[in-house]
Amino acid sequence: MKESVLSFDCKGERLVGILAEPASAAPAEVGVIIIVGGPQYRAGSHRQFTLLARHLANHGVAALRFDYRSMGDSPGETRDFLDVDADIAAAITALLAARPALKRVVLWGLCDAASAALLYLESTADPRVAGVALLNPWARSAATLAQTHVKHYYWRRLREKGFWLKLLRGGVGLTALRTLAGNLRLARGAGKPKTDSRSFQERMAAGLRAFNGPVLLILSGDDYTAREFVGFARSSAAWAGLLVRPTLDLHDMPTADHTFSAIQDQDSQCRICLDWLRTRCLAI
Structure with a gap:
């Protein structure tokens, strides 16, 4: 070539x-x-x-x-x-x-x-x-990113023993749960119709x-x-x-x-x- x-x-x-x-x-x-x-x-x-x-x-x-x-x-x-x-x-x-x-x-x-x-x-x-x-x-x-994180990241994390141990200690697990809650709110809006162009x-x-x-x-x-x-x-x-x-x-x-x-x-x-x-x- x-x-x-x-x-x-x-x-x-x-x-x-x-x-x-x-x-x-x-x-x-x-x-x-x-x-x-x-x-x-x-x-x-x-x-x-x-x-x-x-x-x-x-x-x-x-x-x-x-x-x-x-x-x-x-x-x-x-x-x-x-x-x-x-x-x-x-x-x-x-x-x-x-x-x-x-x-x-x-x-x-x-x-x-x-x-x-x-x-x-x-x-x-x-x-x-x-x-x-x-x-x-x-x-x-923002909504599709939240959906992806909920489905492919947080669902896996919730099944890990280490996540719950951190949560019980008040460490990053609590922060992760707050972030998950925010992502769930965004994800729920992903399929809603829009009125703009x-x-x-x-x-x-x-x-x-x-x-x-x-x-x-x-x-x-x-x-x-x-x-x-x-x-x-x-x-x-x-x-x-x-x-x-x-x-x-x-x-x-x-x-x-x-x-x-x-x-x-x-x-x-x-x-x-x-x-x-x-x-x-x-x-x-």
């Missing part, structure tokens, strides 16, 4: 990306746009974006990892995943212009970058997007529902963000049925943490992504 710098315009700012592609043959007709999560830049935690892009390029798929405005080497005003539609669109345009053999792209995102990909679909319905790969999507609110989680669902292309969803077992997302998706009317659509491939990785920091988990998610691209996207 080979790598080159790709610099391109986004509303008057020059964004910086690294394009990885096969060295001796034309890439597959579908390329990959790796969207960063914030605060993050194009290498990723423990170089995970770099490793993914190189893995794909070594197997015939071009991949662009880039810094959106205000991240890494790209200038611009500070922004988060709710305001990167223009950056994603600019990256798609730049990649397709630089490599005319490419016909469409797949959007790949971890955490709030996965959320950004769905928000982009919701706001643009961009026909250049052939598929989306979503890893541990971000769907956090749609939340970003509802917009994510709308983007996914309107998208007819293939979707890859990878969820880490050792990750509260993934658990929070699943809990929200299963309880939200907006998300009803979306995780069991025939166009969606779900992969659970029980031992993986949020960023797939163990090398065996990183290697596994790279293989899953490549296999999915080959079977679901490259024939489009």
Whole structure:
């Protein structure tokens, strides 16, 4: 594989990306746009974006990892995943212009970058997007975080002997019970309807529902963000049925943490992504 710098315009700012592609043959007709999560830049935690892009390029798929405005080497005003539609669109345009053999792209995102990909679909319905790969999507609110803590942390703690011993001694157990009570109050409000405009989680669902292309969803077992997302998706009317659509491939990785920091988990998610691209996207 080979790598080159790709610099391109986004509303008057020059964004910086690294394009990885096969060295001796034309890439597959579908390329990959790796969207960063914030605060993050194009290498990723423990170089995970770099490793993914190189893995794909070594197997015939071009991949662009880039810094959106205000991240890494790209200038611009500070922004988060709710305001990167223009950056994603600019990256798609730049990649397709630089490599005319490419016909469409797949959007790949971890955490709030996965959320950004769905928000982009919701706001643009961009026909250049052939598929989306979503890893541990971000769907956090104060209520969903409280639900996750109650279900996955406090329930386990209440069954531990050490917790009750600390409680009897008046130590941290008492503080934990107070925190649990607060989380229960927040969690009870998670499923209540809102009177204001749609939340970003509802917009994510709308983007996914309107998208007819293939979707890859990878969820880490050792990750509260993934658990929070699943809990929200299963309880939200907006998300009803979306995780069991025939166009969606779900992969659970029980031992993986949020960023797939163990090398065996990183290697596994790279293989899953490549296999999915080959079977679901490259024939489009």
